[in-house]
Amino acid sequence: MLCFINFNHILQYIDFNKVQQLFVYDPTDQLFFSTSFFLFFFFALLIFYRIFSKKKNLKIYTIIFFSLFFYYKNSGYFFLLLFASTFINFYFGSWIFKAKTHWLKKFLFISVIIIDLGLLVYFKYTNFFIQIINGVASGNIQLLNIILPIGISFYTFKAMSYVIEIFIETMEPTNSLRDFVLYMYFFPNILAGPIDRAVAFLPQIAGEMTASKEDIGRAVFLIMSGLFKKAVIADYIGLNFVDRVFQVPLRFTGVENLLASYAYTIQLYCNFSGYTDMALGIAALLGFKLMDNFNIPFLATSVADYWRRWHISLSTWLLDYLFKPLQMSFRRMRIYGSALAIFITFLLVGFWHGANWTYLVFGLFHSTYLAVSLLTQKFRKAFYDKVHLTGTKFLKAFQIFITFHLLLITAIIFRSDSLRTARDVFHQIFRYFHGVVFFQWVEGYTQVFVLIMLGYILHFIPKSVDNKIKNIITASPVYVQAFLLALMILIVVQVESAQLQPVIYFNF
Amino acid sequence: MVSERLRKIILNELKLDGFDLHDETTANQVPGWDSFNHINVILAVEKDYNIRFKGLEILKVKNIGELQKLVDSKLQ
Numbered sequence: 213m214l215c216f217i218n219f220n221h222i223l224q225y226i227d228f229n230k231v232q233q234l235f236v237y238d239p240t241d242q243l244f245f246s247t248s249f250f251l252f253f254f255f256a257l258l259i260f261y262r263i264f265s266k267k268k269n270l271k272i273y274t275i276i277f278f279s280l281f282f283y284y285k286n287s288g289y290f291f292l293l294l295f296a297s298t299f300i301n302f303y304f305g306s307w308i309f310k311a312k313t314h315w316l317k318k319f320l321f322i323s324v325i326i327i328d329l330g331l332l333v334y335f336k337y338t339n340f341f342i343q344i345i346n347g348v349a350s351g352n353i354q355l356l357n358i359i360l361p362i363g364i365s366f367y368t369f370k371a372m373s374y375v376i377e378i379f380i381e382t383m384e385p386t387n388s389l390r391d392f393v394l395y396m397y398f399f400p401n402i403l404a405g406p407i408d409r410a411v412a413f414l415p416q417i418a419g420e421m422t423a424s425k426e427d428i429g430r431a432v433f434l435i436m437s438g439l440f441k442k443a444v445i446a447d448y449i450g451l452n453f454v455d456r457v458f459q460v461p462l463r464f465t466g467v468e469n470l471l472a473s474y475a476y477t478i479q480l481y482c483n484f485s486g487y488t489d490m491a492l493g494i495a496a497l498l499g500f501k502l503m504d505n506f507n508i509p510f511l512a513t514s515v516a517d518y519w520r521r522w523h524i525s526l527s528t529w530l531l532d533y534l535f536k537p538l539q540m541s542f543r544r545m546r547i548y549g550s551a552l553a554i555f556i557t558f559l560l561v562g563f564w565h566g567a568n569w570t571y572l573v574f575g576l577f578h579s580t581y582l583a584v585s586l587l588t589q590k591f592r593k594a595f596y597d598k599v600h601l602t603g604t605k606f607l608k609a610f611q612i613f614i615t616f617h618l619l620l621i622t623a624i625i626f627r628s629d630s631l632r633t634a635r636d637v638f639h640q641i642f643r644y645f646h647g648v649v650f651f652q653w654v655e656g657y658t659q660v661f662v663l664i665m666l667g668y669i670l671h672f673i674p675k676s677v678d679n680k681i682k683n684i685i686t687a688s689p690v691y692v693q694a695f696l697l698a699l700m701i702l703i704v705v706q707v708e709s710a711q712l713q714p715v716i717y718f719n720f
Numbered sequence: 721m722v723s724e725r726l727r728k729i730i731l732n733e734l735k736l737d738g739f740d741l742h743d744e745t746t747a748n749q750v751p752g753w754d755s756f757n758h759i760n761v762i763l764a765v766e767k768d769y770n771i772r773f774k775g776l777e778i779l780k781v782k783n784i785g786e787l788q789k790l791v792d793s794k795l796q
């Protein structure tokens with residue numbers, strides 16, 4: 213009786229409107245991995261997953277159902293677009309496979325690529341093109357009221373990998389719409405990647421779909437490190453330092469602009485790789501292995517090396533599906549053909565990130581770096597041989613240093629809202645440096661300074677050390693793992709200074 | 721089976737000596753066969769046999785054995 217009264221008493225205090233609100237799309241309250249509602253949501257999923265552990269079909273539908281809700285919570289009715297994209301690519305995939313003649317195959321393939329890219333271009337670039345037309349022809353076309361559906365760049369590329377691989381006959385289509393829906397909707401990677409390949413993901417559905425002891429250990433490690441990188445380091449230095457400088461660079465000295473650029477470089481890494489770590493960890497708990505996306509990117513000795521280490525799922529996608537075919541068709545131009553293929557590919561890398569001149573210039577810089585590096589490769593090698601530098605530690609350190617600073621230049625362009633802002637940052641660094649301000653800055657921004665250093669230290673930790681920590685976590689009892697996770701969540705809650713920062717890559 | 725002729729063309733182009741090539745050997749197992757040298761190898765094969773590959777045919781090739789089969793199919 214007493215219990216019953218208490219229960220009623222409690223019910224009075226629950227605001228059901230608010231509870232209902234939690235399950236409805238609200239653009240100001242999205243469901244990201246580092247929100248408390250996500251934790252609740254994910255625990256609920258794991259409980260269902262556990263209950264259905266013997267019934268695979270139910271497990272698959274549980275993930276599909278949760279994924280749909282997750283996407284709806286983040287994008288509202290745009291989940292219908294995801295529906296459309298999924299069905300179109302699924303059926304075109306099987307039609308391409310079954311087509312009797314090469315011409316029909318080609319026709320179907322080109323059609324589906326036009327549909328996929330058409331949707332992407334419409335939602336992402338229409339207004340940008342209208343602005344350009346208005347600028348060039350001094351026209352007055354009204355901008356359209358288009359909202360970018362979250363994650364569209366990622367799931368479109370996922371869908372395209374499926375039809376492309378079927379077309380080039382490196383995989384056969386799946387007969388199961390259910391499996392394809394799971395691939396497309398899979399919530400851990402739908403918003404910001406990794407852009408997993410159908411050819412690697414679909415066979416996993418046919419497997420066990422259960423997390424082993426190693427998976428759980430790895431997941432705990434990844435979620436902890438991801439939360440720390442994203443919610444502690446990236447958000448803190450972003451809100452408290454980088455955002456301020458990049459808002460009005462002219463208000464700050466050159467040394468502060470330079471520090472903000474170093475800070476932004478590590479912020480972007482911690483933000484994006486932290487989010488990816490969480491995605492990998494969450495997927496691992498469901499028994500799935502997603503693609504690795506980062507491999508100590510700032511240890512790269514060349515810009516080409518950097519692209520093998522940064523956002524690997526995007527760079528290998530473009531390497532396999534765009535660069536290689538282009539390079540092959542330009543092969544009669546030899547090295548110049550490769551340089552041209554690189555140039556086109558990386559210009560598109562810039563454009564993929566968004567409809568803004570800054571991203572195009574970012575792409576142009578990377579294109580130029582890579583093309584020049586390719587064309588001067590022989591000359592540089594001969595030079596290093598001549599001065600006996602080849603293979604020395606000094607040369608490696610020098611290359612890492614140069615590469616990092618070439619990337620820093622593009623990071624400034626990438627972060628700036630407009631080319632004017634980027635120009636202001638460079639102006640301050642080169643014309644108004646005031647190096648002595650550094651010491652005042654360290655005093656005033658001690659926490660930011662410590663977190664930047666910590667970010668770089670975490671970034672440079674070798675994979676072997678990561679693996680050792682993973683093994684220790686795997687070997688420890690479940691309650692220790694739970695305690696570690698809870699501790700990390702507590703730290704995150706403590707540090708979360710203001711509003712939650714969305715993942716920078718959501719907007720792409 | 722990888723023919724002596726194809727073996728020679730590849731090793732010559734990559735300036736390798738006595739490297740063993742099998743049907744299952746893939747490009748990334750052969751020193752120096754990166755994505756830039758890849759087109760040089762393909763061009764050398766095309767020139768020596770006086771054949772021409774289509775882009776799609778080459779993209780499908782996974783290892784040396786498949787490259788040999790593709791060359792054979794062109795020669796027939």
